[in-house]
Amino acid sequence: MTQTYNFSAGPAMLPPQVLEQAQSELLNWQGLGSSVMEVSHRGKPFVELAAQADRNFRSLYQIPDNYKILFLQGGARGQFAAIPMNLIGKKGRALYLTSGHWSATAAKEARNFCTIDEVNLLTQGAEQGIVNLDFSDIAENYDYVHYCPNETISGIELFDVPNVGNAVLVADMSSNILSREIDISQFGLIYAGAQKNIGPSGITIVIVREDLIGNARQDTPSIWNYAVQAQSDSMINTPPTFAWYLCSLVFKYWLAEGGIKTIEQRNQQKAKLLYDYLDQSHFYHNRVTRQNRSLMNVTFSTGNDELDAKFVAEATACGLQALKGHKVLGGMRASIYNAMPIEGVQALIAFMDKFAQNQ
Numbered sequence: 001m002t003q004t005y006n007f008s009a010g011p012a013m014l015p016p017q018v019l020e021q022a023q024s025e026l027l028n029w030q031g032l033g034s035s036v037m038e039v040s041h042r043g044k045p046f047v048e049l050a051a052q053a054d055r056n057f058r059s060l061y062q063i064p065d066n067y068k069i070l071f072l073q074g075g076a077r078g079q080f081a082a083i084p085m086n087l088i089g090k091k092g093r094a095l096y097l098t099s100g101h102w103s104a105t106a107a108k109e110a111r112n113f114c115t116i117d118e119v120n121l122l123t124q125g126a127e128q129g130i131v132n133l134d135f136s137d138i139a140e141n142y143d144y145v146h147y148c149p150n151e152t153i154s155g156i157e158l159f160d161v162p163n164v165g166n167a168v169l170v171a172d173m174s175s176n177i178l179s180r181e182i183d184i185s186q187f188g189l190i191y192a193g194a195q196k197n198i199g200p201s202g203i204t205i206v207i208v209r210e211d212l213i214g215n216a217r218q219d220t221p222s223i224w225n226y227a228v229q230a231q232s233d234s235m236i237n238t239p240p241t242f243a244w245y246l247c248s249l250v251f252k253y254w255l256a257e258g259g260i261k262t263i264e265q266r267n268q269q270k271a272k273l274l275y276d277y278l279d280q281s282h283f284y285h286n287r288v289t290r291q292n293r294s295l296m297n298v299t300f301s302t303g304n305d306e307l308d309a310k311f312v313a314e315a316t317a318c319g320l321q322a323l324k325g326h327k328v329l330g331g332m333r334a335s336i337y338n339a340m341p342i343e344g345v346q347a348l349i350a351f352m353d354k355f356a357q358n359q
């Protein structure tokens with residue numbers, strides 16, 4: 001069989017070792033004679049799994065004790081609504097910093113629940129970059145400031161954290177959670193769909209500072225009420241147990257591999273290889289300024305739609321899967337999340353080079 005590499009933006013590839021472990025214990029989890037999918041979330045084995053996942057994720061991502069980790073449902077989009085429902089308070093408004101599709105979609109959803117102001121962070125011009133991130137003079141007029149540090153579709157990443165003074169900073173880290181070291185204490189709330197760096201789809205992680213819990217508006221559904229979920233250890237209803245279990249295996253796997261420093265170092269290495277190749281190429285182009293090139297989603301194009309389509313078709317036939325760019329942008333996108341090995345990036349570059357020479 002040809003070696004395949006899956007560059008999907010999400011659901012994305014998981015570490016093969018995790019899938020092998022899940023496979024090996026699928027029919028008989030922890031000697032129970034049943035799979036993890038078939039046992040109660042209220043039973044001791046699953047409750048212990050959840051507690052261990054909390055401990056391991058906390059240690060892997062260096063999450064301080066005054067933050068709760070919630071494992072919820074409804075995807076990152078569910079949080080687009082849950083965040084204003086839980087965090088809008090006395091000021092009655094939120095500030096949304098937009099830098100592409102996902103931050104703009106979050107802002108649009110929030111408008112259903114509160115008044116928002118929006119600031120576009122993108123610079124104008126041929127290259128896409130980010131304007132200055134100092135909002136300390138206005139941020140405190142808002143109950144929170146929301147942004148998306150990695151725009152999955154365009155491949156724009158914000159490595160600097162916006163300066164919001166003492167205001168509450170909220171980050172949609174769906175596509176860059178656990179990809180590099182961050183200082184969690186700079187954030188009031190971080191959220192992410194699991195399906196890129198953490199596990200399968202169906203589970204959403206919310207890391208929220210404890211003092212922000214407990215102010216949800218009256219009509220907040222209990223499944224998205226942070227106080228209710230924090231109090232019930234994210235089990236107010238039946239959680240997606242299999243997805244949660246896979247996340248727990250992923251946390252263990254990365255801890256054993258050396259933790260967040262190792263993850264970051266590998267991600268830097270993979271992204272550098274690909275961007276260095278793009279920089280010396282006259283055939284492919286990437287439109288993002290150097291300071292904002294995503295470590296996770298690398299977008300490129302030949303500048304010709306037909307050639308891009310040919311590239312994607314031929315790459316797929318060679319085992320390099322899911323390289324088609326998002327429909328709103330076109331071109332190609334290589335998502336090189338934590339689980340993508342460097343060999344996958346090397347194989348992609350070898351293919352790109354051959355394809356360019358053959359045109």
Ligand code: PMP
Nearest residue numbers: 075076077102152172174175193
């Ligand atoms: N935010 C970002 C940055 C994303 O990449 C995505 C999904 N690709 C979403 C939000 C939406 O996530 P979900 O499908 O889990 O609702």
